[in-house]
Amino acid sequence: xxxxxxxxxxxxxxxxxxxxxxxxxxxxxxxxxxxxxxxxxxxxxxxxxxxxxxxxxxxxxxxxxxxxxxxxxxxxxxxxxxxxxxxxxxxxxxxxxxxxxxxxxxxxxxxxxxxxxxxxxxx
Numbered sequence: 001x002x003x004x005x006x007x008x009x010x011x012x013x014x015x016x017x018x019x020x021x022x023x024x025x026x027x028x029x030x031x032x033x034x035x036x037x038x039x040x041x042x043x044x045x046x047x048x049x050x051x052x053x054x055x056x057x058x059x060x061x062x063x064x065x066x067x068x069x070x071x072x073x074x075x076x077x078x079x080x081x082x083x084x085x086x087x088x089x090x091x092x093x094x095x096x097x098x099x100x101x102x103x104x105x106x107x108x109x110x111x112x113x114x115x116x117x118x119x120x121x122x123x
Contacts, residue, residue: 009093033110035051
């Protein structure tokens with residue numbers, strides 16, 4: 001069982017940047033695809049980005065393409081989400097999860113969710 005802990009959220013002005021981190025316990029980290037999802041108040045959890053086990057392939061939602069970048073460091077058991085040009089509509093709790101397919105954009109394709117980290121973008 002992989003346990004995930006997200007960090008790096010905070011309050012930022014529109015146009016600013018944040019870098020989220022998700023650290024994992026366990027020695028099987030490199031066996032999983034990783035993904036970031038987010039959930040805004042009153043809305044369903046939505047896909048943001050995913051990355052393959054090796055880190056060579058990524059899948060990014062159209063809503064954040066060109067602004068967000070997902071990466072991973074298997075030696076550190078950590079996946080990152082670099083968020084640039086943030087918009088107020090990016091405000092949400094961001095979660096990371098493990099799965100078997102980087103190409104999957106469905107929440108059901110991932111699990112072992114962390115507790116999430118709050119990102120708030122002011123206008």
